[in-house]
Amino acid sequence: MFDKEAVIKLCNDLSKNTLMTTLEIEYIDAGEDFLTAKMPVNPRVHQPMGLLHGGASVALAESVGSAASIMFVNPEKQEVRGIEISANHLRSKREGTVYATARIIHKGRSLHLWEIRIVDEEDRLISLCKLTNMVLPRKS
Structure with a gap:
């Protein structure tokens, strides 16, 4: 049975002290086939022109896509690695x-x-990304 709160807690716990x-x-x-995260847009993620940096958007996309793959693997026996990402801003x-x-x-x-x-507060599309993750056996 899918436990939404446990998935959200696990993803947030795994993210501590990271990018x-x-x-x-x-x-x-x-949900059973999706994961959602949010990120504030402020000077911390701006490029020099004061706009959301494309790299910050890609970091958000890869973070949520990689974490989502964890829902489909046994984290005690398997690891997830992003191997390709593309983004249209x-x-x-x-x-x-x-x-x-x-x-x-x-x-x-x-x-x-x-x-x-990636959408804004009004559900307007900011970026559309595609991520491929590889599932590997966990090394001891």
Whole structure:
């Protein structure tokens, strides 16, 4: 049985003292085939022109897509590694919050393919990303 609160807690706990902490990424929702996180848009994630940095958007997308793959593996026996990410940045953002939702496109034994939509508070599409994760046996 899917435990939404446990998934959100696990993802937030795993993120402590990482890039996700630095970028203030917080996991806020989960379902059997998706995971959502939010990130504030402020000078910490701006590029020199005062806009959301594309790299910060990609970091958000990879974070939520990689964490989402954890829902489909046994973390005691398997690890997840992002092996490819692509992003199309469609709208700029100066302040507020962005929300990234990863939805599974392909769930194989060794590869997971995710679509990550990053939207603003009004559900306007900011970036559309695709992430491929490899599932590996956990090394002792």
